[in-house]
Amino acid sequence: MAAKKKKGQLSLRFSDDERIPKLAGVLLLFLALYLFIAFTSYLFTWHIDQDRVLRFSWELLLDSRFEMANWLGRLGAILSNFFFYYLFGLPSFLLVYLFALVGSALIRRIPVYRFTSRIRYTVILMFFLSLIFEFLFGTFGFPWGGAIGDNVNLWLFRFVGTAGQVVLFGSIAFGLVVWRFNPNFDQLSFGQAMQEVYYYFEALIQGKVFRRAKPADLREAQSKLRPGPKSQSRINTSGSGEQDIDEEFEGELPDVAIPALPADLKQGGQLAFDLNRAKNRPPVANSPGDLELEMGITEPEERLPIIENAPDLNMQPLDLAQEENPDHSEPYDPTLELSSYEHPVLALLNDYSDQKVEIDREELEANKDQIIETLLHYKIEITKIRATIGPTVTLYEIIPAPGVRISRIKNLEDDIALSLSALGIRIIAPIPGKGTIGIEVPNKKKQIVSMKEVLMHEKFKKAKMDLPIALGKTISNEVFVADLAKMPHLLVAGATGQGKSVGINTILVSLLYKKHPSQVKLVLIDPKKVELFPYSKLDNHFLAFLPNQDEPIITDTTKVIHTLNSLCMEMDNRYDLLKKASARNIREYNDKFVQRRLSPLKGHKFLPFIVLVIDEFADLIMTAGKEIELPIGRLAQLARAVGIHLVIATQRPSVNIITGVIKANFPARIGYKVTSKIDSRTILDAGGAEQLIGRGDMLLSVGGEMIRLQGAFIDTPEVENVIDFITKQQGYPEPYFLPEYYGDDEPPGKTDLKYTDLDEMFEDSARLIVQSQHGSTSMIQRRLKLGYNRAGRIMDQLEAMGIVGPSEGSKAREVLIYDEGELERFLADVRTRK
Numbered sequence: 094m095a096a097k098k099k100k101g102q103l104s105l106r107f108s109d110d111e112r113i114p115k116l117a118g119v120l121l122l123f124l125a126l127y128l129f130i131a132f133t134s135y136l137f138t139w140h141i142d143q144d145r146v147l148r149f150s151w152e153l154l155l156d157s158r159f160e161m162a163n164w165l166g167r168l169g170a171i172l173s174n175f176f177f178y179y180l181f182g183l184p185s186f187l188l189v190y191l192f193a194l195v196g197s198a199l200i201r202r203i204p205v206y207r208f209t210s211r212i213r214y215t216v217i218l219m220f221f222l223s224l225i226f227e228f229l230f231g232t233f234g235f236p237w238g239g240a241i242g243d244n245v246n247l248w249l250f251r252f253v254g255t256a257g258q259v260v261l262f263g264s265i266a267f268g269l270v271v272w273r274f275n276p277n278f279d280q281l282s283f284g285q286a287m288q289e290v291y292y293y294f295e296a297l298i299q300g301k302v303f304r305r306a307k308p309a310d311l312r313e314a315q316s317k318l319r320p321g322p323k324s325q326s327r328i329n330t331s332g333s334g335e336q337d338i339d340e341e342f343e344g345e346l347p348d349v350a351i352p353a354l355p356a357d358l359k360q361g362g363q364l365a366f367d368l369n370r371a372k373n374r375p376p377v378a379n380s381p382g383d384l385e386l387e388m389g390i391t392e393p394e395e396r397l398p399i400i401e402n403a404p405d406l407n408m409q410p411l412d413l414a415q416e417e418n419p420d421h422s423e424p425y426d427p428t429l430e431l432s433s434y435e436h437p438v439l440a441l442l443n444d445y446s447d448q449k450v451e452i453d454r455e456e457l458e459a460n461k462d463q464i465i466e467t468l469l470h471y472k473i474e475i476t477k478i479r480a481t482i483g484p485t486v487t488l489y490e491i492i493p494a495p496g497v498r499i500s501r502i503k504n505l506e507d508d509i510a511l512s513l514s515a516l517g518i519r520i521i522a523p524i525p526g527k528g529t530i531g532i533e534v535p536n537k538k539k540q541i542v543s544m545k546e547v548l549m550h551e552k553f554k555k556a557k558m559d560l561p562i563a564l565g566k567t568i569s570n571e572v573f574v575a576d577l578a579k580m581p582h583l584l585v586a587g588a589t590g591q592g593k594s595v596g597i598n599t600i601l602v603s604l605l606y607k608k609h610p611s612q613v614k615l616v617l618i619d620p621k622k623v624e625l626f627p628y629s630k631l632d633n634h635f636l637a638f639l640p641n642q643d644e645p646i647i648t649d650t651t652k653v654i655h656t657l658n659s660l661c662m663e664m665d666n667r668y669d670l671l672k673k674a675s676a677r678n679i680r681e682y683n684d685k686f687v688q689r690r691l692s693p694l695k696g697h698k699f700l701p702f703i704v705l706v707i708d709e710f711a712d713l714i715m716t717a718g719k720e721i722e723l724p725i726g727r728l729a730q731l732a733r734a735v736g737i738h739l740v741i742a743t744q745r746p747s748v749n750i751i752t753g754v755i756k757a758n759f760p761a762r763i764g765y766k767v768t769s770k771i772d773s774r775t776i777l778d779a780g781g782a783e784q785l786i787g788r789g790d791m792l793l794s795v796g797g798e799m800i801r802l803q804g805a806f807i808d809t810p811e812v813e814n815v816i817d818f819i820t821k822q823q824g825y826p827e828p829y830f831l832p833e834y835y836g837d838d839e840p841p842g843k844t845d846l847k848y849t850d851l852d853e854m855f856e857d858s859a860r861l862i863v864q865s866q867h868g869s870t871s872m873i874q875r876r877l878k879l880g881y882n883r884a885g886r887i888m889d890q891l892e893a894m895g896i897v898g899p900s901e902g903s904k905a906r907e908v909l910i911y912d913e914g915e916l917e918r919f920l921a922d923v924r925t926r927k
């Protein structure tokens with residue numbers, strides 16, 4: 094008895110010992126390496142060794158008189174010949190892969206059964222390839238498909254003949270592809286195929302060959318699409334462009350005032366008019382009459398930082414989410430359900446390159462002279478003036494002489510504007526973080542910043558953000574990419590016709606270019622019913638809305654109220670999930686889910702980010718007031734941690750629209766041109782937006798910092814191209830449904846839901862729940878083979894109909910109907926409620 098117990102204990106300890114599988118893994122890895130070397134060597138030495146090793150004998154293996162050419166000696170020669178000649182031929186290499194796969198799984202403690210399907214595919218592939226190789230190359234001496242390939246081929250040849258073999262192998266290959274990759278043929282159409290060919294050739298003609306980009310490929314594809322260094326302007330937005338200028342001019346600065354600028358000087362980049370002629374000469378600013386101007390080209394200076402580097406507005410540190418996967422299982426891939434989804438390609442967008450205008454050198458110098466003259470007129474001396482040329486405005490940055498008060502310059506804003514006779518002069522005194530004063534002067538000819546150039550820029554391509562949005566370019570011509578998730582909500586306002594709708598399109602298109610449908614969902618509200626209409630086609634890819642909604646884009650005020658409240662419910666549900674998972678924010682939660690540390694059986698699921706966009710929010714506030722404002726305020730206050738972010742836009746920036754509640758909760762705001770300083774203050778808490786020049790010129794205020802940007806331009810046909818590109822691909826079987834919301838005045842209850850409102854599977858689910866007396870969503874999901882969202886919706890309906898009780902966290906709900914007879918009577922009654 095004692096001995097038995099001991100033995101039991103021993104075996105328990107033995108099976109618990111994690112070193113055993115690790116040692117087995119090491120052995121397999123060693124075997125894989127050994128076979129790999131032996132097999133590789135066999136490719137070069139088989140003809141030398143084959144005669145001797147064809148017939149195995151122990152003597153051959155053990156007698157040291159036999160010398161083999163194989164790099165691994167006699168054992169290597171015998172083993173590789175065995176696998177190549179007697180078994181599978183060249184595909185024997187797949188065995189190396191299998192041993193390595195299983196070996197590495199064992200040492201990483203990943204259960205081998207997770208790889209069952211991969212192992213199965215590999216073994217089948219090995220058989221199949223040995224058949225094919227032998228069929229194709231069987232007449233050569235090398236054992237391409239080994240004895241297995243040879244014998245099966247011989248049998249097949251006698252059975253179906255050569256033509257039959259070709260057909261059979263073709264069908265098997267096709268069948269294997271279907272089995273392994275389950276490609277979608279539903280949407281295979283001649284038109285789509287032609288369009289793909291067209292995109293390819295269009296790019297080919299432009300010398301921009303690329304593959305249809307997957308996220309990782311996008312970088313490569315875009316770098317190919319970027320113009321080569323030769324086509325870059327000498328003075329350019331990019332770092333390399335500015336470098337060019339430096340090299341061009343260094344050491345050549347003549348001693349005369351204002352040397353000639355290069356003839357092909359284009360917009361972008363930074364020029365400095367240094368009022369200290371020589372570095373070793375003391376400043377001469379105190380004697381204005383004596384000023385000699387010298388133009389130097391300076392290194393591009395760090396301007397207002399992009400949001401990418403801005404401090405994390407999210408209070409919760411994110412790096413804590415990077416914990417190790419405890420059971421070392423293969424991570425969950427949320428994109429798997431639409432694994433063949435391809436991100437839109439850049440060829441769908443327009444270049445607007447013909448719109449690029451050269452800056453007028455004389456305009457630059459004239460403005461500079463005017464500024465200096467005007468300032469001198471008011472006895473303001475300066476030591477240095479520098480110009481940074483942007484797409485729509487040029488920033489003249491001046492360093493006043495010591496002792497000059499900044500407020501004096503600020504007060505002269507109007508005089509300087511008058512003397513430069515240009516609209517929209519904005520004076521920034523001082524530029525935050527620098528001792529300089531900025532004077533922004535609009536360029537006579539403005540440059541369109543295309544969405545395409547912004548999306549193809551490294552900053553966007555490399556952006557590792559949750560919700561990257563490419564807004565446009567700063568006035569120093571730097572591409573500006575921000576993370577909406579960190580903003581964490583955005584208020585967009587500006588007078589009509591100044592670029593707001595284009596701006597919303599750039600935000601949405603940025604997300605469509607960068608994100609997989611599993612990662613982000615859009616809730617689109619458009620009371621004007623026009624601007625966001627094209628996006629309605631994305632319902633099964635990127636949209637989220639209420640279950641009984643006919644139109645994917647929400648236009649009706651009552652539906653908007655329901656949607657906002659439903660989003661609040663979604664937020665609460667997500668908080669529950671986060672709490673159960675001990676995660677502090679969506680990133681931590683999703684990281685845990687991806688690492689398979691949260692079980693779907695307990696209700697956990699991968700949470701996509703949700704972006705709510707309201708285009709024209711004034712009408713809603715005017716008609717529904719608090720009913721709109723309160724849920725927006727609640728979402729804005731609380732929703733960022735669970736990945737719900739808002740973008741709300743209005744063309745009426747008055748205080749009764751942009752109320753205190755809204756303002757307090759939207760730290761990031763974009764102001765397009767407005768008609769008055771008061772409007773500017775309403776939006777940005779500061780003046781300035783009234784001095785913008787329209788057509789996408791904007792001020793972004795975030796975290797107390799103000800950045801002037803030229804918005805990227807994207808036209809409606811381009812937006813439609815992108816949407817069509819996505820909708821032609823397979824989407825999810827259904828949209829992402831938000832939780833059902835019934836409204837306060839129509840509380841969920843027996844009398845409210847009509848039979849027609851109920852899900853088709855409602856009755857079956859009710860029977861299942863009553864039969865099993867177990868109120869669990871995951872059971873409905875599993876037994877009736879329904880998606881998680883749909884099962885959840887049915888459970889809500891069961892609750893509303895009084896069949897189950899309310900949710901009790903991770904526990905099953907109470908079932909309120911006890912026997913099937915009672916249920917059938919109840920259902921018959923419900924059926925009559927049409």
Ligand SMILES: Nc1ncnc2c1ncn2[C@@H]1O[C@H](COP(=O)(O)OP(=O)(O)OP(=O)(O)O)[C@@H](O)[C@H]1O
Pocket residue numbers: 541542587588589590591592593594595596744788789790803804805806807
């Ligand atoms: N970033 C931009 N670059 C160049 N032009 C632009 C840009 N944004 C807008 N425009 C020009 O301004 C016009 C009006 O833009 P948009 O429709 O976005 O204005 P809006 O503020 O949405 O107007 P509304 O409120 O009436 O809808 C566009 O048709 C376009 O010609």
